[in-house]
Amino acid sequence: MSLAIPNGLDNTVERPGERAPLVLGNTNYHDITESVCQVAERKPSAGWVGGFLVAFALLQMLGLLIVYLIYTGVGVWGNRAPIFWGWPIVNFVFWVGIGHAGTLISAILYLFRQEWRTSINRAAEAMTIFAVACAGTFPGIHVGRAWLAFWLAPYPSLNLWMWPQFRSPLLWDVFAVSTYGTVSLLFWYMGMVPDLATFRDRSKNKYRRMIYGLLCLGWSGSSRHWMRYEKAYAILAALAAPLVLSVHTIVSFDFAVSQVPGWHTTIFPPYFVAGAIFSGFAMVLTLMIPARSMLNLEKLITIRHLENMCKIILATGSLVGLAYGTEFFIAWYGQVPAEQFAFINRAFGPYWWAYWTMVSCNVISPQLFWFKKCRTTPWIIVVVCIFVNIGMWFERFVITITSLSRDYLPSAWAYFSPTWVDWGMLIGSFGLFFTLFLLFCRTLPVINMAEVKSSLAKQHHMAHAAAEHGEAEH
Amino acid sequence: MSDTNSEKIVHGMMAEFTTVDTLLSACRRIRDAGYTKTDAYTPFPVHGIDKALGIKPTILPWICFFAGLTGTCIALTMEIWMNGVDYKYIISGKPFISLPAFIPVAFELTILLASFGAFFGMWALNGLPRFSNPMFTDPRFDRATDDRFFLYIDAKDERYDAAGVRSLLTDTGSDYVSEVLEDNTPKEIPRPIFVIWGVAVAASVIPLLCVLLMRVTNSSQPRFHIFMDMDFSPAKDAQQVTSLFADNRAMRPDVPGTVARGQLIGSLDVMTGIDVDSLQAMNAPQAQRLVAAFMQDDQAAIADEVTDVAKAEDDKETPSVMDTTPWVTENPMTVDSELMARGQQQFGIYCSVCHGMDGKGNGLVNQRAQEKGFDTWVPPSNMHQDTLYSDKYPDGKLFSTISNGIRKMPGYAGQIKVEDRWAIVAYVRALQKSQNATMDLIPEGRKEEVKSAVDAAQKELQRQADEAAKAAAAREQK
Numbered sequence: 001m002s003l004a005i006p007n008g009l010d011n012t013v014e015r016p017g018e019r020a021p022l023v024l025g026n027t028n029y030h031d032i033t034e035s036v037c038q039v040a041e042r043k044p045s046a047g048w049v050g051g052f053l054v055a056f057a058l059l060q061m062l063g064l065l066i067v068y069l070i071y072t073g074v075g076v077w078g079n080r081a082p083i084f085w086g087w088p089i090v091n092f093v094f095w096v097g098i099g100h101a102g103t104l105i106s107a108i109l110y111l112f113r114q115e116w117r118t119s120i121n122r123a124a125e126a127m128t129i130f131a132v133a134c135a136g137t138f139p140g141i142h143v144g145r146a147w148l149a150f151w152l153a154p155y156p157s158l159n160l161w162m163w164p165q166f167r168s169p170l171l172w173d174v175f176a177v178s179t180y181g182t183v184s185l186l187f188w189y190m191g192m193v194p195d196l197a198t199f200r201d202r203s204k205n206k207y208r209r210m211i212y213g214l215l216c217l218g219w220s221g222s223s224r225h226w227m228r229y230e231k232a233y234a235i236l237a238a239l240a241a242p243l244v245l246s247v248h249t250i251v252s253f254d255f256a257v258s259q260v261p262g263w264h265t266t267i268f269p270p271y272f273v274a275g276a277i278f279s280g281f282a283m284v285l286t287l288m289i290p291a292r293s294m295l296n297l298e299k300l301i302t303i304r305h306l307e308n309m310c311k312i313i314l315a316t317g318s319l320v321g322l323a324y325g326t327e328f329f330i331a332w333y334g335q336v337p338a339e340q341f342a343f344i345n346r347a348f349g350p351y352w353w354a355y356w357t358m359v360s361c362n363v364i365s366p367q368l369f370w371f372k373k374c375r376t377t378p379w380i381i382v383v384v385c386i387f388v389n390i391g392m393w394f395e396r397f398v399i400t401i402t403s404l405s406r407d408y409l410p411s412a413w414a415y416f417s418p419t420w421v422d423w424g425m426l427i428g429s430f431g432l433f434f435t436l437f438l439l440f441c442r443t444l445p446v447i448n449m450a451e452v453k454s455s456l457a458k459q460h461h462m463a464h465a466a467a468e469h470g471e472a473e474h
Numbered sequence: 475m476s477d478t479n480s481e482k483i484v485h486g487m488m489a490e491f492t493t494v495d496t497l498l499s500a501c502r503r504i505r506d507a508g509y510t511k512t513d514a515y516t517p518f519p520v521h522g523i524d525k526a527l528g529i530k531p532t533i534l535p536w537i538c539f540f541a542g543l544t545g546t547c548i549a550l551t552m553e554i555w556m557n558g559v560d561y562k563y564i565i566s567g568k569p570f571i572s573l574p575a576f577i578p579v580a581f582e583l584t585i586l587l588a589s590f591g592a593f594f595g596m597w598a599l600n601g602l603p604r605f606s607n608p609m610f611t612d613p614r615f616d617r618a619t620d621d622r623f624f625l626y627i628d629a630k631d632e633r634y635d636a637a638g639v640r641s642l643l644t645d646t647g648s649d650y651v652s653e654v655l656e657d658n659t660p661k662e663i664p665r666p667i668f669v670i671w672g673v674a675v676a677a678s679v680i681p682l683l684c685v686l687l688m689r690v691t692n693s694s695q696p697r698f699h700i701f702m703d704m705d706f707s708p709a710k711d712a713q714q715v716t717s718l719f720a721d722n723r724a725m726r727p728d729v730p731g732t733v734a735r736g737q738l739i740g741s742l743d744v745m746t747g748i749d750v751d752s753l754q755a756m757n758a759p760q761a762q763r764l765v766a767a768f769m770q771d772d773q774a775a776i777a778d779e780v781t782d783v784a785k786a787e788d789d790k791e792t793p794s795v796m797d798t799t800p801w802v803t804e805n806p807m808t809v810d811s812e813l814m815a816r817g818q819q820q821f822g823i824y825c826s827v828c829h830g831m832d833g834k835g836n837g838l839v840n841q842r843a844q845e846k847g848f849d850t851w852v853p854p855s856n857m858h859q860d861t862l863y864s865d866k867y868p869d870g871k872l873f874s875t876i877s878n879g880i881r882k883m884p885g886y887a888g889q890i891k892v893e894d895r896w897a898i899v900a901y902v903r904a905l906q907k908s909q910n911a912t913m914d915l916i917p918e919g920r921k922e923e924v925k926s927a928v929d930a931a932q933k934e935l936q937r938q939a940d941e942a943a944k945a946a947a948a949r950e951q952k
Contacts (some may be wrong), residue, residue: 029517029621147701154556163556167568172578179582183589190593194619198517201616206664217603220610221618223514223523225600228532230519232596235538236589243585250578453621454518457494 011304012376023119023456024299032300032456036195036447037202039295044442047294052438058431065424066141074144078418083404087422088142091429093396094279095135096177096251097272100244101280102128103184106191107240110233115458116308118451119300122195123291124284125188126444130436131283132181134429139173169253176250183243187236190229193219195445248276255399262342262403265330271323278316278362279392281309282385287437289378291446300447303376310375313388317366320395324359342403350415351402354394361391483656485608486511486628487639488615489648494520497623500646501526504627507642511628515609515618534595541591542584549583550576608654626654739892744806747873752800802870805903807896817901820894824886825902833857833905852882857902858909872899 011024023032044052069076079086102124109117143149151157152174154164164171196216203209219225252272255263285306292301331343347355365387368374375381401416440446491497497514504512505528512527514520523529557563558571568575597603609615609626618624625648627639636653643651699705710716710724719726728734742750742765754761807813822831830837835856843851861867876895879885886895907915916924 033517033620145701145703154552162563163561165563165565166553166557166579167565167572167575169578172582175579175582179586182586186589186593190596194518198619201619207666210664210667213605214603217597218605218607219602219619220607221515221517221624222600223516223520223527224529225602226516226519227524227529228534228596228599231532231534232592235535235592239542239585239589239592243582246578246581246585253578450518457518457520 011302012307012372023452023459024302027299027456029453029456032447032449032452033198033202035297035300036445036449036452037199039297039446040199040442040444041202045294048438048442051434055431055434055438058428059435060431061424062137062428062431065421065428066137066146069141069421069425070146074142076419076421078416078422080414080416082407082409082412082414083401083416085400085404086416087418087426088138090393090396090400091426092135092138092142093251093272093400094393095131095138095429095433097248097276097279097392097396098283099128099131099135099180099184099280100248100273100276101284102126102131103180103187103240103244104277104280105284106187107237107244110237111241114308115455116305118455119297119302119447120284120288120305120309121451122188122191122448123288123440123446124280125184125191126437126440126446127280127284127287128184129181129188130433130440131280132177132184133436134433136177136181137429137432138425139177169250169257172250173254176247180243180247183236183240187240190233190236191448192445193217194221194229194450195448197221198449199445245273248272260403260407261336261338262346262399264339265327267323267326267330271320271327274316274319274323275362275392275395278313278320278366279389281313281316282388282392285309285313285381285385286389289382291441293378295441295446297447300452303378306378306381307372307375310369310381313385314366314369317362317388321359321363324363338408342406345406346398346402349402349406351398351405354398354402358391358394358398361387362395365391484629484636485654485656486626486630486634487636487643488515488609488612488624488626488652488654489643489646490614490617490650491623491625491648492621494623496647497625498522498526500625500643500648503646504625504642508633509627509631511631511634513626513628515615515624515626517619517621517623520623532599534592534599537595538588538591541595542588545583545585545587546580548587549580553579608656611655612652614650614652740806743802743870744896745892747802747870747877749800749802749870756798756800796871796874799871799874801868801874803864803868805869805896805900807893807900809900813897813900814904816894817897817899817904820890821898821901821905824890825898828854828883829857833902854883857906863906864903869899869903872902 077086077088079088102121105117105124106121109121140146140149143152151160152164152171193216196212197219200209200212200216203212249269249272252268256265256268258264288301289306292298328343328347331339334340345351365384368380368384373380374384405416406413489500491500494516497516497520501512501514501523505526510528514523514527516523553576554571557576562570564570609618609624614622615624625643625646627634627643640651712725714724715722716724718724739745742748746764748764750761750764753764825833826837828837828839829835830840833856835854837854840851840854844853855862862872873895875883876890876898877885877887890898913921913925
């Protein structure tokens with residue numbers, strides 16, 4: 001084995017007629033329980049406390065900035081005519097996109113029977129919820145009078161005497177993002193119930209036992225319950241799969257249904273969905289690689305898991321690159337001068353630096369994953385994934401800002417400059433995300449123990465079959 | 475059940491297994507033995523166990539389907555009612571009931587309600603949440619969520635008999651078989667829970683009490699405005715200070731290069747009193763500067779103009795710009811009785827205080843200044859001197875003087891509108907004419923009328939003079 005990784009942790013080699021193991025070492029069911037529960041049961045490490053304090057401080061900053069914004073008005077942002085969709089919308093699309101990987105892993109890979117999803121889906125789903133929380137913040141405060149955001153809902157109001165306008169993509173977005181947030185939360189919580197029961201049964205402390213007991217709804221592990229539970233899980237997966245595709249499609253409609261040059265294209269829905277999965281997987285890897293070594297989960301989140309995700313990043317990154325090229329082709333082929341100008345302006349106009357940052361991060365950097373060495377070396381993966389995250393933020397920046405800053409009316413053209421509040425809110429939203437994620441690591445099961453045990457059972461079953469054929473385990 | 479002395483009720487019998495395979499074979503054996511009220515408890519879903527235990531499929535997919543269908547119907551009804559019937563609103567030329575645009579929301583609500591159906595339906599069918607379960611009384615059962623597998627036969631099963639079930643379960647290879655007993659020991663809820671609950675309830679009542687208190691209290695204060703929502707306009711009065719503009723003035727000057735509505739009166743000639751075309755021919759730079767000063771609000775040009783005029787005033791040798799400028803010689807307004815009346819009124823307001831109602835330069839301010847003997851006082855001009863008649867002092871020059879001032883007199887451009895300044899010019903001309911008028915100027919038809927009016931006036935003046943003389947004589951006698 002040329003790529004020998006210590007402790008026999010290399011499961012990336014393909015052996016004909018054999019499934020690669022997804023749980024490594026001489027692990028049994030109890031070891032899985034132990035290794036997942038110890039994350040939440042042991043005392044927090046200095047690294048966790050430090051990270052939490054930093055993230056929590058940033059979250060406080062976000063909160064104060066929101067208060068400042070609401071107290072003062074949206075003029076504290078850099079949004080000026082004609083760029084009324086500045087950073088808040090860029091951040092919104094960025095975070096919604098990040099969320100998509102979680103649902104993709106938990107729903108679509110489930111439907112495709114990709115067993116390797118089991119050890120990463122919980123954290124990825126948690127990431128989805130937290131990313132949607134970050135995303136939801138921005139349009140909520142972008143409406144200007146945030147305390148009237150409930151006007152978006154179709155409720156009979158004696159003050160307004162009117163109903164929402166259901167032919168607008170912005171209203172579709174309200175329904176899509178809130179449905180997505182709700183269904184993701186249900187899916188995540190339902191998936192967690194059996195593991196919360198494990199937490200309950202391991203609790204030594206009376207209050208801990210009571211809290212987890214309430215959270216797991218009295219789960220007993222009954223086979224009759226499991227049967228309905230698995231059915232519900234499969235149904236939710238089947239519902240979440242088209243849902244996740246619809247959400248970023250509708251987010252892209254916010255742009256594509258308008259007539260702004262550079263936005264009004266039919267390629268937006270698939271292009272946005274590919275970009276969302278791309279950025280989401282990059283974020284999952286950025287979080288999981290440090291987490292798996294800090295939380296001692298290398299036997300459960302193996303190099304093979306990382307490699308599979310890298311392959312998805314390579315595929316979606318290339319899809320996104322293809323979409324960039326197609327946009328230019330259609331602009332030329334469509335022969336609409338405003339469209340042609342919009343795209344030339346994107347690449348060579350005042351925002352050329354953002355465009356080429358985006359292309360190098362999103363299209364060029366994932367190409368490293370053609371090499372197995374890069375797909376299986378954690379630090380390289382982290383570096384590439386951070387580049388992808390930066391690139392995907394810039395993609396939303398390029399789409400939103402360049403098109404708005406150069407619309408049909410040249411006398412209105414302007415150059416966008418963010419204010420310190422814009423910067424603070426972008427950084428603060430990471431504070432919100434990491435605060436929630438770090439709390440999640442300490443209080444909830446970070447890995448779906450029940451599913452990993454289930455796939456371990458299958459692995460044992462297959463190992464038996466292989467042993468009968470005289471093949472040795474490595 | 476037979477042991478009536480025992481306080482504990484027997485719920486059933488459970489057996490512990492360490493592997494999936496032993497559990498499955500035990501399941502098959504008790505199924506084949508005819509037991510139906512059975513269950514297995516496992517840390518993860520064991521495939522094939524529903525067959526091994528004879529568990530029937532669930533109706534959950536149907537619940538989910540109808541919940542989803544309800545979502546679709548709710549969404550479409552809502553959209554059609556709201557946008558197509560109750561609140562019609564034309565947007566992008568789409569029909570009121572535009573089905574394609576209604577699909578996204580219908581889709582999302584279908585998914586949402588179907589998910590609710592799957593989620594809540596599953597818990598309902600499972601009878602969860604259920605926090606008290608006799609299975610949990612056995613501490614070994616804690617491992618059912620870790621690495622052990624349990625098989626359970628309920629005491630309600632018609633074939634249940636404690637000894638037979640125990641031997642059957644032991645026979646399947648289980649090393650731990652135990653009766654599941656009702657736990658009758660009273661469970662005390664920990665006291666801090668009550669404290670937290672009590673505090674939470676008390677805290678939740680506070681807002682309600684505040685609202686109720688507000689409802690029954692009269693207050694002379696206006697209600698709180700947390701969010702101003704443009705309920706009050708922060709409009710400023712003309713002379714107030716504001717932080718909105720760099721110069722802190724609430725009243726805004728005209729934007730350079732613009733003329734406010736209603737302020738553009740005819741041409742530049744009308745606005746300045748200068749014949750701009752002639753000036754252009756004579757002195758192009760000055761004409762351009764004039765245009766810049768007036769039309770572009772060019773501060774530098776205005777400053778140049780002011781110093782130029784000042785220099786010309788001081789410098790008596792060279793002819794003044796006032797003399798060299800080609801002035802407009804004819805009043806550009808239509809001179810009629812209306813204009814005259816306006817001119818008279820405006821003259822009365824602005825000019826007469828110094829120049830006097832008759833224009834002789836002896837208004838009230840002048841009288842007072844003479845009385846006081848102010849040595850800096852420059853007496854106002856008498857308008858009835860021949861240098862101010864229209865042949866030497868054209869209308870345009872008079873207009874310019876009113877607008878920009880002369881010597882100690884300030885400019886009145888800021889106070890008097892352009893038309894009114896021209897009206898004053900017309901009135902001043904009439905006033906001048908009135909002092910030297912002859913009967914020849916009166917139209918033939920009205921001569922008699924004027925003559926009699928003049929006679930009457932002269933008689934009246936004579937009478938007043940006589941009375942004044944009498945009164946003076948009477949005073950002297952006293």
